[in-house]
Amino acid sequence: MKLDLDRGHNEPLHQQIVRQVETLILSGELPPGSGMPTERHLASLLRIHRSTVTKAYEQLRAAGLIHSVQGRGTFVADSMWDLQTNHFPRWSQYMSSGVFRPTISLLRKVHQLTPDPSYINLADGEVSLDLLPTAIMKELLKGEDMASFMHYSDPRGERKFRQAIARHVQKQYGIEADEDEILVTSGGQQAMHLITQCLLSSGDSIAIECPSYHYSLPLFMSSGIRLLRIPVDQDGMIPSSLPELHRAHRIRMVITSPTYQNPTGVVLAKERRLELIRICRGLSIPIVEDHTFSDIRLHGEAPPLPLIANTGVEGSVLYFGSLSKSAAPGFRIGWIIGPRSVISRMADIKQQFDFGTSPLMQELTSRYLESGGWSEQLERIRAALSRNQETMLHALDRHLQGKAEWTRPGGGYHIWCRLLQPAAETSLLEEGIRQGVLMVPGRVYGAEAGYVRLSYARANEGEIAEGIARLARAVSIVAVGQR
Incomplete structure (x- = not known):
């Protein structure tokens, strides 16, 4: 563990230790469960008084970043669950080159x-x-005049493409939505960024499955959002744990991948889907449904309908999907489906992000969906x-x-x-x-x-x-x- 203290800086030495150790832990350079130097040894290495290290370790323990076991030593926390990453007012210092935290x-x-x-x-x-669908892409582009697809896009997405998505999700998943309830995104990752920026604030608590791909995304901790775990078994997440979690932490949102969840591959049972909707509706907690892997059915029964198909677009579910897994990741095409007011607000933020998804890719994907190529x-x-x-x-x-x-x-x-x-x-x-x-x-x-x-x-x-x-x-x- 390498720390670099600036004795001429007005930031106290113990706070420099706290900030640098936190950075090493959150970036993964100090992995979960790894051993920390003893207070005496670290003080000797840094040539400072032991009480300075003691003060820093106390603050790191209070934040849940490290823990001590009598007779064994001090260790990095086993996970970042339930960690309030805005405990220290240091993000502008920690991420001096930008907002987002490094990849694990x-x-x-x-x-x-x-x-x-x-x-x-x-x-x-x-x-x-x-x-990859290279042959059909070549065919769809053959002899096409590209000039008409070189403009800035409507930040919501081209109307023709949003109408194509509406037809697609109705046919494939039973979701009834019109074009004004759909926002085109540059894949599922951007959908999560937009949801985070639009609907959550630093200090908010959200509940996700444990384990979950979403836990690995740096964007939550970069935004100061606290991750709370919902246990998962062979039938998916266990919704009955949510009321107690909400009483303790005032959950602002539940994020779930109910179909072929990443990384476990489990499918949320139909009864639990209905239980999750009922509980979240009663607690007034919105659900974000990640449907990314839903099309990759390899054997067994067809999975239940998406959550949003049970609630309707004006209900408590915000749904997103993409073609990254069922077509090609390089398409960078996805969509969010939800209430008009939410879609309108997110479209405003998306315009600030990138002025809209590529019209050329939207046109190409529209033809791809409706030509039979996707199937x-x-x-x-x-x-x-x-x-x-x-x-x-x-x-x-x-x-x-x-x-x-x-x-x-x-x-x-x-x-x-x-x-x-x-x-x-x-x-x-x-x-x-x-x-x-x-x-x-x-x-x-x-x-x-x-x-x-x-x-x-x-x-x-x-x-x-x-x-x-x-x-x-x-x-x-x-x-x-x-x-």
């Missing part, structure tokens, strides 16, 4: 190695290049991912039986795997890299120690089989090292 350190390592073909990629959340592409993706999933499950049975547990998700891109002997995430990731395989440790998504997310979307069947074999070797090596 473990994820940065994975992202940096993703383009290297020498690694087998079981981490990526996108399909392989051979599954054909979806069937290609489903067929390929079904084969890949079976290959991964077979490889897990062969190489990790007795060392891990996993389920067979009905859809999505991932298998959620629990190691029976939990391994330190950093050690497992680094050993996996040495073995030539990439995966995402579960702590990235707010899970307890010992979980990994394995993707079968990017790699081919041969790579998947070899990748699981390499992962098994990494698990064995780390387990031996921890004895």
Whole structure:
């Protein structure tokens, strides 16, 4: 742990320690559960009085960033759940180069190695290049006069495209919405940014599933938003935990991915969907529904209708979807569906962000949806991912039986795997890299120690089989090292 104190600065030394340690923890440079230097040792390293370090550690403990165990030492908190990141008035200092917090350190390592073909990629959340809809895109663009699509867009999205989305969601998911209840976004990530900027404020508490992809997004902590966990089992989130959570923390919003949730792959049972709507309606809490993976059904029964199909657009649900998983991530096309007043407010913020999504991509995507191209592409993706999933499950049975547990998700891109002997995430990731395989440790998504997310979307069947074999070797090596 490297700290750089400025003795000539008017900021007290203990506050400099607090600020720098917090930065290291929130950026992931000090991973959850890692050991901290003793107060005496850190004081010696920094050449300051021990009482200064004691004061800093007390403040860090009060904020929930570190904890001490008598006889063992001081450690970084196991997770960032329930952390009030606006505890210290330091964001302008911490993020001197901008508003947003850096990507979690473990994820940065994975992202940096993703383009290297020498690694087998079981981490990526996108399909392989051979599954992209390049042929139909060329056909749709053939002989087209592009000049008419080079203007600034309506920040809500081109009316023709919003009408196409309305037809699409009605046909596919039973959602009744008109074009004025739809906002076009540059993918699902921008949808979450708009929701955060428009509907939440620093200090607000929101509830999300545990584990959840949304836990890994830096935008919540960058905005000073407190994340509260809703437990998840084989039938999805457990809504009955919400009333007590709301009484304790005054929840402002619930964010859920009810269909093929990332990373667990679970589907929220129909009875729980209705219970969630009933509870949130009674508490006047809005629900944000992430429907990103809903189309990637690989086997089993069709999932229940989206939450918004049960409440109506003027109800308590704000819905967003995209084509990143069912077509191609490079489309950068998504949409939010909700009450007109909310859509209008978000459109105003979106205009400040980017003056609207590309009219050319909106026109291209409109044709793609209505030409039958999307349905054909979806069937290609489903067929390929079904084969890949079976290959991964077979490889897990062969190489990790007795060392891990996993389920067979009905859809999505991932298998959620629990190691029976939990391994330190950093050690497992680094050993996996040495073995030539990439995966995402579960702590990235707010899970307890010992979980990994394995993707079968990017790699081919041969790579998947070899990748699981390499992962098994990494698990064995780390387990031996921890004895």
